[in-house]
Amino acid sequence: MAAVLNFVGLDVGGTTMKAAVVDGNGTVSPSVSLRTNPERGQEAGLETMGETIRQAVAAAGLTLADIAAIGVATPGLMDIRAGLILDPPNLKPWKNVPVRDRIAALFGKPTAFQNDANAAAFGEKWTGAGRGAQSMVMFTLGTGVGGGIIFGDTVIEGTHSHGGELGHLRIDLPDRGRLCGCGARGCLEAYASATAVTRRAREEMASWRGPTKLKEFYAANDDELTAKVIFDLAASGDDCAAKIVDDTAYYLALGACATIATVDPEVIVFGGGMTDAGEWFRTKIDADVRRYALPFPGNSVRIVFAELGSDAGFIGAAACAKLLMT
């Protein structure tokens, strides 16, 4: 019987980077997190990546000799095939960082490189909400809306490393849709990111005629209005907050419908902070997908919430490393 190989998955974010050893069966060792401090520059960043990987190996009770390959996930803009971070908004002032080759040289190990949202999707596909599925689409709801598309063992990276940029699916026409951070109008991200949800809440409150605790909260805690506050109020029966959540589910369902009409996946996974709201929110998205998708796939596609939380990225990075060995 062949020994089970060990991989290190590293997920680099704008604030922290997180790594753990994951073995070939998907068993995850304790993870470690270090601060990214991108402002210290990319050489310091590469050193921190190396240190995070070393600490993850130690946390697993292993040595580097036990590691078969390494996977690194980073936020875009990037050239996935070249293993290169190009100009990522969340890692300023890094530019043109040959992450894959530097980590490969540092450890003398085969090293895989992937977009962080794609890696999170691949992680959920391997050991999370998408396990066993033939194909999977994942939407990650945070400050923005990220995405990833997986077919079997293949991450749909895209020819220009922009596969699964699902936050920029347009759900309204560009001449009248909401303005997105990318500069275009009508992108899903401008409707359904956590930032967009609070923005819509402020607008909704301004015209809301009935009673709502949202206004009271907002008057008392202007700066602290978060998507979580809105979802909690909606769960407690506040009509105005419920309207905002209903609209969010509707917009997300329209995004899901666009992926159904393109790749017709077996399962669509939603992850990120908002999905902490739980089953009642999933049910709303699910109902809108059935209502607005093409009937045949729309009746059969499974709509689920992510299971791996913030571990999905490094687990998916490890899955990319594992692929190098097959």
Add this chain to the structure above:
Amino acid sequence: MAAVLNFVGLDVGGTTMKAAVVDGNGTVSPSVSLRTNPERGQEAGLETMGETIRQAVAAAGLTLADIAAIGVATPGLMDIRAGLILDPPNLKPWKNVPVRDRIAALFGKPTAFQNDANAAAFGEKWTGAGRGAQSMVMFTLGTGVGGGIIFGDTVIEGTHSHGGELGHLRIDLPDRGRLCGCGARGCLEAYASATAVTRRAREEMASWRGPTKLKEFYAANDDELTAKVIFDLAASGDDCAAKIVDDTAYYLALGACATIATVDPEVIVFGGGMTDAGEWFRTKIDADVRRYALPFPGNSVRIVFAELGSDAGFIGAAACAKLLMT
């Protein structure tokens, strides 16, 4: 040197079915067409399929012994993996026809089965406008808007046989978009099919204030207003017709943008009658894609017109047959 294998590709449409022998290098022998006559029932239809295949083999100067495998493409609704036509609107009253197994049994040959729009995309990918590309998306503009997505040698069939249903990408919100034949609102097909173009033309004329030959044509030839008439008038400088063509390019570009945000292809191919308009129409779509797509992939993706015309379907069906032999 291994001999080049021969395949038969058969493309079954609502009006005619068309087949030819295509060899492993993509060289196409003379094609044959027979009337489908779906109203005669599916047993008669299966017989006609067999006859079309036999005539195609003869037209190539070959015998059945020279044929390695057969590929059949049909319109939906279907179960691609099961090789089954389910309930196709264009082939009434056919229902639950096990096309793949019946053709395989009839000829004793490995037989592939594919959706007709997917097959057309695969044909263009093999020997047409998408040859050499790593990934390709194709929109087919006809009475409806069909689509296909190809990654390498893989047709994105979808888990529920609805991969590449690009005519049902929604470009406007479902509560205010144009009504589509599928019953939903806002689908691309409701804006950019040949039928939709003539419908928009009638609306545009009704409110058009300047001079336009379109009104004159329409008054004289009510029933004969076609997308071709509109495109020809636009090419000759008619402002009203030009507005309709501009809008068509805009809607098609929005469809293209949705495929960029999902699968980020190397090339996007438009095919079907409207693309006979030629380069000036392609240039309009191209400009709108650059304007409305995510900048990085939007600047690099190639927008091209199909090259194989109505042969794309049987060539792609033959390509599916070829895949069975690898």
